[in-house]
Amino acid sequence: MIRARVTVTLKPGVLDPQGKAIEGALASLGFSGVDRARQGKVIDLELAGEDRDAARTKVEQMCEALLANTVVERYHIALMD
Amino acid sequence: MAMKSAVIVFPGSNREQDAARAIVLGGGAQPALVWHTETTLPAVDLVMLPGGFAHGDYLRAGAIAARSPVMEAVAAHARRGGFVLGVCNGFQVLTEARLLPGVLMRNAGLTFVCRATKVRVERPGPFTQMYRRKESVVFPVAHHDGNYRADAETLKRLEGEGRVVFRYEDNPNGSAGDIAGIANEKGNVVGLMPHPENAVDTIHVSRDGLGVFKSIAGAA
Numbered sequence: 001m002i003r004a005r006v007t008v009t010l011k012p013g014v015l016d017p018q019g020k021a022i023e024g025a026l027a028s029l030g031f032s033g034v035d036r037a038r039q040g041k042v043i044d045l046e047l048a049g050e051d052r053d054a055a056r057t058k059v060e061q062m063c064e065a066l067l068a069n070t071v072v073e074r075y076h077i078a079l080m081d
Numbered sequence: 082m083a084m085k086s087a088v089i090v091f092p093g094s095n096r097e098q099d100a101a102r103a104i105v106l107g108g109g110a111q112p113a114l115v116w117h118t119e120t121t122l123p124a125v126d127l128v129m130l131p132g133g134f135a136h137g138d139y140l141r142a143g144a145i146a147a148r149s150p151v152m153e154a155v156a157a158h159a160r161r162g163g164f165v166l167g168v169c170n171g172f173q174v175l176t177e178a179r180l181l182p183g184v185l186m187r188n189a190g191l192t193f194v195c196r197a198t199k200v201r202v203e204r205p206g207p208f209t210q211m212y213r214r215k216e217s218v219v220f221p222v223a224h225h226d227g228n229y230r231a232d233a234e235t236l237k238r239l240e241g242e243g244r245v246v247f248r249y250e251d252n253p254n255g256s257a258g259d260i261a262g263i264a265n266e267k268g269n270v271v272g273l274m275p276h277p278e279n280a281v282d283t284i285h286v287s288r289d290g291l292g293v294f295k296s297i298a299g300a301a
Contacts, residue, residue, distance in 0.1 A: 014186075014230065015186070015189070015228075015230065015255070017186070017187050017188065017189050017190075017191050017228070017255070018187055018191065021191055065148070066140070066144065066145075066148060067140070069141055069144065069177065069184055071176075071182075071183065071184045071230075071231070071232075072184050072186065072230060
């Protein structure tokens, strides 16, 4: 089994109202110096097989097909040990 | 002959009956309700994707619904020039299916917005031919993710090609360019966040939405 972690984040420049709300909440809790907060999501996958190259290719296809909306999001794939 | 139509039903759709009723009030025949697992559509003039929260808006609003088996048939209907109307969640599904450009993001104010909005009819065409040019109408909105976004080039193209069909006069969600609804290049696919199907009756905020359904029925 191969475990993969997909991190989906908004592309730079895309307005992130939720990130803005987090910034505001952190400031109101007294955490100063937070210049920016951006919210994304993490998707953990458990994949059958042991071929890591094939797994990465497959997860890339999953990202393009469903996991990220590449109009506004980008993705990062990490294969876990 | 009365316009034939299909209303697609996903798990979590909740305005399919309102959509069906508005289509009939607009002069269409009683629509077929088509479940999302179907791979074919009946022969229809209009396919409507209704409002709701398909698949609980999991992952992204409309993302999972856009990959439903039935959406292949909806895309084929659109390629043939058939009319497709997506309202609210249906609009989100159309963008996720790439039948319309851009994306609907979380409302700028972060809150779910449920109220009447003033909307200007910007584009004459098969979905709006019953309205006067630049007519101002009242449609309700009810959504959390209605903040229309697209890259600068896409926005410029939408504006330049006159593909903004509806524009907010009191933007409730932060949408770029106050965009409430857009059309594809051919003009046969339209999506909008406000609910014309919930503005068709004397108990509604207005009856301004009837024009959309009469327009399509007249064009079909």
